[in-house]
Amino acid sequence: xxxxxxxxxxxxxxxxxxxxxxxxxxxxxxxxxxxxxxxxxxxxxxxxxxxxxxxxxxxxxxxxxxxxxxxxxxxxxxxxxxxxxxxxxxxxxxxxxxxxxxxxxxxxxxxxxxxxxxxxxxxxxxxxxxxxxxxxxxxxxxxxxxxxxxxxxxxxxxxxxxxxxxxxxxxxxxxxxxxxxxxx
Amino acid sequence: xxxxxxxxxxxxxxxxxxxxxxxxxxxxxxxxxxxxxxxxxxxxxxxxxxxxxxxxxxxx
Numbered sequence: 271x272x273x274x275x276x277x278x279x280x281x282x283x284x285x286x287x288x289x290x291x292x293x294x295x296x297x298x299x300x301x302x303x304x305x306x307x308x309x310x311x312x313x314x315x316x317x318x319x320x321x322x323x324x325x326x327x328x329x330x331x332x333x334x335x336x337x338x339x340x341x342x343x344x345x346x347x348x349x350x351x352x353x354x355x356x357x358x359x360x361x362x363x364x365x366x367x368x369x370x371x372x373x374x375x376x377x378x379x380x381x382x383x384x385x386x387x388x389x390x391x392x393x394x395x396x397x398x399x400x401x402x403x404x405x406x407x408x409x410x411x412x413x414x415x416x417x418x419x420x421x422x423x424x425x426x427x428x429x430x431x432x433x434x435x436x437x438x439x440x441x442x443x444x445x446x447x448x449x450x451x452x453x454x
Numbered sequence: 455x456x457x458x459x460x461x462x463x464x465x466x467x468x469x470x471x472x473x474x475x476x477x478x479x480x481x482x483x484x485x486x487x488x489x490x491x492x493x494x495x496x497x498x499x500x501x502x503x504x505x506x507x508x509x510x511x512x513x514x
Contacts, residue, residue: 272473273480277512282469305491313476314488319507320500343506352503359512361503381466389466413489420488424479 273313281360282310283384284338285321288362290388291334292327300325301369301379302392303401311395312421320352320361324393328364335362369393370401373439375432395425396433399450404440415449422450 272279289299304322308314325331332353340353340362354361369376370393378394393401402418405411434447467475480486496504 272470273477274473279469308488310472311476312486312488313473313480314486316488316490318491318504319512320503343502350499350502352499352506354503354506354510356510359507359510361507363499363503380472382469382472383466384469410495411491413491416487416489420486423483424476424486 274310275315277319277359278306278309278317280358281306281317281319281321282382282390283387284355284358284360285362286382286384286390287387288331288334288338289390291337292325292330293388295330295334297327297330298325299389299391300331300364301376302390303365303369303398307392307398308402308417308421310392311398312424314420319359320363322363322365324366324369325364326367328367331362331364370397370404370440374400374436378429378432395421396428397436399425399428399433400436400440403437403445403449407441407444419450 274282285302292299300323302310302321303324306317306321309317323331328351335353338355339357340355342350343352343354343361351364352361353363369379374393374397378396379391380394381389381391383389399418399421402414402421406414406418430447437449438446
């Protein structure tokens, strides 16, 4: 038993299959970010069926999605960034072409093999926490502080020096590692 | 930008090993209380996507 919700685990395998299609075509796989990444790192029931991804090649990613049966939801234009699988109830949205605006160290991205479909990439937990803190610092998502602290509680063995730097970058110097520790 | 994703991490971890590691972490922490996203900042595109997912009848 993996501990993941069955629907979420199936979605990860589909993501791996789509990623493998891109890689077979010679393109770098997309990177999972956002709430689905939080669910993966914490096995918490928070994802809502949509996977946010970052990819430098949105066109190729969308081509791969189409090959795997995904369609654009009705009412969206041909340049829309969201795709849904009508049978699986799984959606994808491309939220950017660089990881956290290019500030994250892509060398820290985790690769996870979901066989037999293939391997998918997910943002490093340090950057995920920094992203949550950045959203919290914006003042519009107070719940993100608790998400960041909950993740930090699980990953206190992460690269804390890097995490601190990234939190400061994402929050324009307002917050740092100490703001996680004070809540744990 | 191409260089940013040209050399990701070294060796992949299996999903099974990854999730077992997370399970150990959660157990060690005595569980986790992860708040869900409030959902108050959803873009129109995100709202469209979630509506389309809901239309499939899949329960998340």
